[in-house]
Amino acid sequence: MRIVIDNVGKKFKKSKKEETTALEDINFTIHEKEFVVLVGPSGCGKSTLLNIVGGLLSPSSGSIYFEDMEDEKREPTVSIVFQEIALFPWRTVYQNVIYGLEEKKMSKQDQMEKGNYYIDMVGLSEFKHAYPKQLSGGMKQRVGIGRALAVEPDLLLMDEPFSALDAQTRTLMQEELLTIWNRTQLSTLYVTHNIEEAVYLADRVIVLSRHPGRIKEIIPIDLPKMGRGDAQYRAQFDDYAEQIWQLIRQDAVDALKE
Amino acid sequence: MTKKMITNRVAFLDKKVPLYASILGIAGVLIVWEIICSLHIVSPLFLPAPTAIVTTGWDMLLSGEIVKNLVPSLYRIGVGYLIGSVVGIVVGLLLGFSKWADAIGTPIVYSIYPIPKIALLPLFVLWLGIGELSKVTIISLGVFFPVVINTYSGVKNVDPILIKAAVTFGSNHLNVIRKVILPGSLPMIFAGLKLAAGTSLLLLVAAEMIAAQSGIGSMVLHYGNLMITTKLMVGVLVLSLLGLAFNRFLQWVENRLLPWK
Ligand SMILES: Nc1ncnc2c1ncn2[C@@H]1O[C@H](COP(=O)(O)OP(=O)(O)O)[C@@H](O)[C@H]1O
Ligand SMILES: [Mg+2]
Numbered sequence: 302m303r304i305v306i307d308n309v310g311k312k313f314k315k316s317k318k319e320e321t322t323a324l325e326d327i328n329f330t331i332h333e334k335e336f337v338v339l340v341g342p343s344g345c346g347k348s349t350l351l352n353i354v355g356g357l358l359s360p361s362s363g364s365i366y367f368e369d370m371e372d373e374k375r376e377p378t379v380s381i382v383f384q385e386i387a388l389f390p391w392r393t394v395y396q397n398v399i400y401g402l403e404e405k406k407m408s409k410q411d412q413m414e415k416g417n418y419y420i421d422m423v424g425l426s427e428f429k430h431a432y433p434k435q436l437s438g439g440m441k442q443r444v445g446i447g448r449a450l451a452v453e454p455d456l457l458l459m460d461e462p463f464s465a466l467d468a469q470t471r472t473l474m475q476e477e478l479l480t481i482w483n484r485t486q487l488s489t490l491y492v493t494h495n496i497e498e499a500v501y502l503a504d505r506v507i508v509l510s511r512h513p514g515r516i517k518e519i520i521p522i523d524l525p526k527m528g529r530g531d532a533q534y535r536a537q538f539d540d541y542a543e544q545i546w547q548l549i550r551q552d553a554v555d556a557l558k559e
Numbered sequence: 560m561t562k563k564m565i566t567n568r569v570a571f572l573d574k575k576v577p578l579y580a581s582i583l584g585i586a587g588v589l590i591v592w593e594i595i596c597s598l599h600i601v602s603p604l605f606l607p608a609p610t611a612i613v614t615t616g617w618d619m620l621l622s623g624e625i626v627k628n629l630v631p632s633l634y635r636i637g638v639g640y641l642i643g644s645v646v647g648i649v650v651g652l653l654l655g656f657s658k659w660a661d662a663i664g665t666p667i668v669y670s671i672y673p674i675p676k677i678a679l680l681p682l683f684v685l686w687l688g689i690g691e692l693s694k695v696t697i698i699s700l701g702v703f704f705p706v707v708i709n710t711y712s713g714v715k716n717v718d719p720i721l722i723k724a725a726v727t728f729g730s731n732h733l734n735v736i737r738k739v740i741l742p743g744s745l746p747m748i749f750a751g752l753k754l755a756a757g758t759s760l761l762l763l764v765a766a767e768m769i770a771a772q773s774g775i776g777s778m779v780l781h782y783g784n785l786m787i788t789t790k791l792m793v794g795v796l797v798l799s800l801l802g803l804a805f806n807r808f809l810q811w812v813e814n815r816l817l818p819w820k
Contacts, residue, residue, distance in 0.1 A: 357723050380727060387724040391742040391819045404729030432819040452728065 302370050304331040304354070304456050304488060309363035311349050322513035323349045327363070329507060329519065331456065334486045336526075338503035340493055340545060342553040346514030347492040348384070351460045354490060355381045367455065380449040382459040386441050388433040394444050395420060395429045401452035415451055422481055423447040439470040446478070450485060457487045461494065475501055479527060496549070500541045501529055508545055511552045518548055607789040616793040624778075625797060632774040632801075635691065636763045639698025643759070644752055647703045651710025651751075655744070656736060668707055676701040676758075677765045684770055694766040701762040702755040709751025713744025746820060749813045756805045764798065775801070 311324040323346040331337050339347050352358040354365055356379065367377040380401065388397050399416040407415070420426055423443040433441055442462055449457055463471045475498060482489065482502075493499055499506045500522060508517045522541060524534055589609050595601055596608035603611065619625050653660045654668070676697055683693040717740050725739045767776025779794035 355727060357727065378729075381724070383720060383724060385718075385720045387718075387720045389721060389724070389739065389742070391745075391817070400725075401728035404734065434819065448728070 302333050302455065302488075303368050304490075305366055305368055306330070306350075306354065307364050307366065309350070309353060309360045309365065311346070311353065311358070312361045324353075324360075325513040325515050327514070327516060329516065331488050331490055333488055336482065336489045336491065336502060336504045338491045338493060338499040338506050339509060340496060340499040340506055340549070341509030341514070341517075342511055342549055342556045343494055344556055344559070345509045345511035345552065347494070347509060348460055350509075350514070351381075351458050351490065351492050354456075355379055355458050357381075370455075377455040378452055379456045379458060380452050380454040382442070382445045382449045382457070382462045384460045384462065384464060386445045386465070388441060388444055388448075390433050393430050393432055394425055394436070394447075397433070397444050398447045398451050400448060405452065415453075419447045419451045422450065422484065424477070437470075438466050439474055442466065442474065443477075446481070450481070450487075453485075454487065457489045459489065459491045461492055463498070464493075464495075471498075476530075478502070483527065496542050496545045499545065500538055506541075506545060508548045511556060520545065604786060604788055607792055611789050612792045612796060615789045616796060619790065619793055625793070628773055628775050628778045628794075629797065629801075631691075631771075632763060632767065632776065635694050635766075635774065636698060636759055639695045639763075640702050640755070640759045642695070643699035643702025644706050644755060646699070647706025647751070647755075648710050648748060650703075651707040651748075652714060652736070652741070652744075654707070654711045655714025656740070665711070668704070668711075672704050672708065676704075676762060680766055680769055689770050694763075694771065697766050698759050698762045701758045705754040705758060706748070706751040709747045709754070710744060713747025713751075714740055716747065717743035745817060749809070749817070753806065753809050756809060757802070760798065760802050760805070 306327055306329050309324060309327040310322070312320045312322050315321050327350060329337070339350065341347055349358065353360045370377060389400065392400070395416055398420055399412045402412045402415055417426075417429075420429055423446055425440065425443055425447065428436060428440065433444065436444070442465075445462065449459075463474050466474060479502065491502060503522050504526075506520045506522060508520065509515065510517045520541065524537060524541075528534070529538055592606075593608050593610060596603060596606060596611070607615075616625070650664070650668075654664050655661070679700070680693065680697050683696050687693040687696060721739050721743060722735055725735050730738060763774070764776035764779070767774035768780045771777040775794050775797050779791055779798075782788070782791040782794065
């Protein structure tokens with residue numbers, strides 16, 4: 302199975318006559334069990350692309366499709382971890398996590414098994430019956446991750462999931478995400494503007510330019526998936542980060558001027 | 560060497576006031592009121608003493624006069640409020656969801672909204688007769704507007720990202736409404752319901768004063784005309800207790816339905 306992003310472009314109407322091109326000529330493939338990270342300065346169209354892939358926005362041109370699914374009859378499922386977290390405030394942690402399972406009309410028994418399994422995976426067993434407002438930012442986003450994992454999607458989308466968190470929580474959550482990812486091995490498209498985060502998590506990093514958002518370069522990260530933060534990989538890690546920074550730098554400077 | 564201490568200059572912001580302060584306030588007013596009356600500074604015809612109101616009230620309760628008037632009032636406000644709020648919520652949800660209903664219905668709602676509803680009572684009496692129907696209708700109408708407008712803006716204020724999340728996790732349109740838009744607009748709906756509680760009480764009393772033989776409102780007017788001020792004040796006391804109970808009840812329902820707030 303793979304997900305193909307085929308020649309996707311997106312234009313937004315600025316006013317009656319003017320249009321802005323948010324995305325242009327976007328072509329890439331997410332392979333099975335691959336972790337792809339989209340990185341680029343703010344306003345380059347990362348969220349736009351992710352929303353198109355998630356079926357929350359129509360592309361102006363091009364298409365997105367799944368290829369070579371094992372079970373041809375089944376509709377592929379895509380789940381999203383939102384930047385805004387977007388938990389349902391009137392649902393407890395457990396009820397949020399099983400939302401997608403309810404909608405799949407899964408039996409109560411299965412909902413409970415899956416729900417508990419994924420709540421445990423994101424480390425929230427103690428807070429199962431808490432409401433979102435009782436949780437810290439990091440805990441809320443764990444629920445968001447749990448909710449997305451629980452439906453066991455064919456493709457997992459994450460839009461700057463940790464950008465609202467403080468730096469320390471963020472580092473811990475990145476480590477935790479890697480651990481979880483190793484257990485689930487889901488095909489993932491992850492959006493961030495944080496270069497270190499991209500190098501830390503990605504199998505491949507896709508660097509986007511802005512105005513219009515195009516693919517500038519695709520960089521495979523040739524480091525072991527776990528333990529990239531260790532001292533022995535320090536030099537290589539920094540090289541990757543530097544390489545990406547040089548690609549983004551001018552665009553980031555331009556973004557500041559707007 | 561002299562020390563210059565730094566003190567918290569915004570300590571007044573989180574100064575705690577003991578609970579008895581508010582009780583003291585009310586008690587103070589009652590005591591001063593009682594003293595004024597017992598010193599005969601004001602004639603009891605204009606201002607009966609609190610103790611006199613309470614004892615008269617007790618007598619009226621025992622004689623069954625209060626219950627006799629309270630029951631029809633409760634019936635009118637109960638039925639009127641129920642119809643007004645249910646219709647208000649349904650119409651508000653409809654206006655909020657459907658672009659067509661919004662375009663057609665919202666201007667109508669907003670143009671009728673500013674009419675003081677009590678001005679329509681003579682019209683309703685003409686149409687529906689002097690009986691219960693005209694009073695219940697006016698109360699329903701008065702309740703309908705704050706509820707419909709709050710429900711509508713509640714629906715409009717549901718965070719679109721939550722709708723996106725629901726759709727992402729497989730919700731169809733009906734479930735988006737049921738599982739996201741309805742619970743999401745519930746806090747606003749309750750704000751409307753509380754607002755409407757005050758309106759309904761006002762309309763109840765006004766309608767009973769204009770066109771009724773029974774009810775607390777008509778009782779107040781009756782004793783006003785006879786200048787039996789103490790009994791008039793008992794009526795006012797009953798109404799304020801009714802308003803208080805109504806508010807408490809709504810608050811209780813809200814706390815049960817919105818534990819996540
Ligand atoms: N709904 C919209 N209408 C008009 N322009 C939009 C809309 N959404 C995004 N854009 C524009 O598209 C560009 C990319 O936005 P976005 O995808 O949010 O960037 P990123 O997530 O990389 O910061 C920006 O210039 C933004 O102003
Ligand atoms: Mg974004």
